[in-house]
Amino acid sequence: MADFTLKQLRYFEALARHEHFGRAASACAISQPALSMQIRDLEETLGAVLFERGARQVRLTMFGEEFADRARGVLRSVDEMGDLARASQGRLMGRLRLGVIPTIAPYLLPTLIGELGRNHEGLDIRVRETLTPKLIAELEEGRLDTAIVALPVGEPALEEVPLFEEDFLLVRPLADAGKPVPEAEGLRGMRLLLLEEGHCFRDQALSFCNLTPALPRDGLDGSSLSTLVQMVGAGIGVTLIPEMAVAVETRSAAVSVTGFDAPRPTRTVGMVWRRTSPLASQINEVSEAVRRAAHTLRADHATLLEKAARTS
Amino acid sequence: MADFTLKQLRYFEALARHEHFGRAASACAISQPALSMQIRDLEETLGAVLFERGARQVRLTMFGEEFADRARGVLRSVDEMGDLARASQGRLMGRLRLGVIPTIAPYLLPTLIGELGRNHEGLDIRVRETLTPKLIAELEEGRLDTAIVALPVGEPALEEVPLFEEDFLLVRPLADAGKPVPEAEGLRGMRLLLLEEGHCFRDQALSFCNLTPALPRDGLDGSSLSTLVQMVGAGIGVTLIPEMAVAVETRSAAVSVTGFDAPRPTRTVGMVWRRTSPLASQINEVSEAVRRAAHTLRADHATLLEKAARTS
């Protein structure tokens, strides 16, 4: 594959513009023979004459002009590629494939997207919402850049960093609002509604109650926190939801939300990504945005609780 | 201007496709370290990471993919430029700027264009019709590629080759048809209509009659052969026209056309171009086409004369 070089193309373009070897050469900051040779080589590899060397004139041939047109196009593209590289430096931009588990996504994302979109014009976030194992797999396959999950994950190939901790709160029918807060063990006697198998949140809740996840349970599983809260509102039982979900899920349901006394159940939400990912710094920026978003949500939650307290 | 090379772009593209240094390297017919180094250099000059090197995986980064898209575009363009060079080899194609003098253009061009256009798809002929001195000047300025003129031209910077010889024929009013053909000197006594100054054909005709071109003449000049023939038809005088013009110019005029006895006046039509022009071989092809066209025209002329002879 006998091919010319970009350098030759640049020299060629200069000569085409200046129509003078000496001037073109100094425009390229090289000596005149160097340019002569490169042009000669270029013509040789092309098998065609680009310039007509007159006694006192250098002019493009018919073919040379056609060639020059395209050369200019190529050089422009190449320069743009350089710009692109420069532009994508440091700054968070381009496509970012973000995985989020279902017990976080609906509550965090609106705020997070707002947060990121505001400061990072040209950032294209693609969200994948699914269960932790799938997220991990896709991450390791390189189909995701980072994911927000409950820690720990414990995959050696993945780096993980905690973002925030959040309590699990007890959701009861309004009728139970005044009753004392049960201990962890006490929940076992109640009809505890949980998410379907596979959700890490389910496992965490069960483990808080010292229940074996494998234990077969009567059909009390819901496919989303929203469903669970509605079921609670209908008096079917009680459930746990993460702090972050309170504002959204209890807005339109007749339920009572209470925190536990110590030892309070919590989960650590964190960010994971491939150790080998060069996006580390950019993912760091996302982490910060998530922390800010979580903080905002927590503040909202606090005012909500306050209001609820005043109302009751 | 720290810039990458086409070679790097090709290596990069291979690696992007294979996602494996070893295989990409052998696809490029180089060693693996060579490819590693070129990729590293490329990333360095870009100031951005293109690939995510996993333990057992090589994948494009976000930026890498964007870069790869453009790289493919550039490589495609570059390959096309190579094709272009190959395609423009030997074969006559592209733009050809052809100058022709006015006493040839209208008669030769229709046939010539047909001749060339038939065999050379993609040939773009641009015709410039003007007097010889202008053609020569434009040729030397590089604004024309070649020209068809009467030889000799005698410019040292120009190459010239004869195409064909053609007689000058006497055009007289029909009334004079039977009269004997005058000698060259005899024309001096007649009202000889000629083209305006500047036309080489005028000078050649005058020289045939041994008249000094500078001699002031009464307003008997026409701006085209067509005009002259019309004037002859109107009985104003006689004129000379080149053989090639007969078929066209005498079709709709009541005139008689006669050849001279020896010494017959002739002119040599030829082709000229810059010695430095790389189009030599292509111009040669044009020359051949002109010869063929001239031959065709001469044949037409012969049948015309025959017909005229039968009619009279």
Place this chain on the structure above:
DNA sequence: ACTTTGGATAATTTTTCCTTATGGCAGATT
């Protein structure tokens, strides 16, 4: 004829690029 201009050529050095050999890390294997 002589000088000047401007590109080509020659000889040499510098830079770039490739090769082979080797190091090292992370999965895979036993």
Place this chain on the structure above:
DNA sequence: AATCTGCCATAAGGAAAAATTATCCAAAGT
């Protein structure tokens, strides 16, 4: 746990490419 293996990075040496300076040569201008 220890070893193996695949795979990329690094190192060192040599070949190729490209730059430089110094001429050379042809054609234009004087």
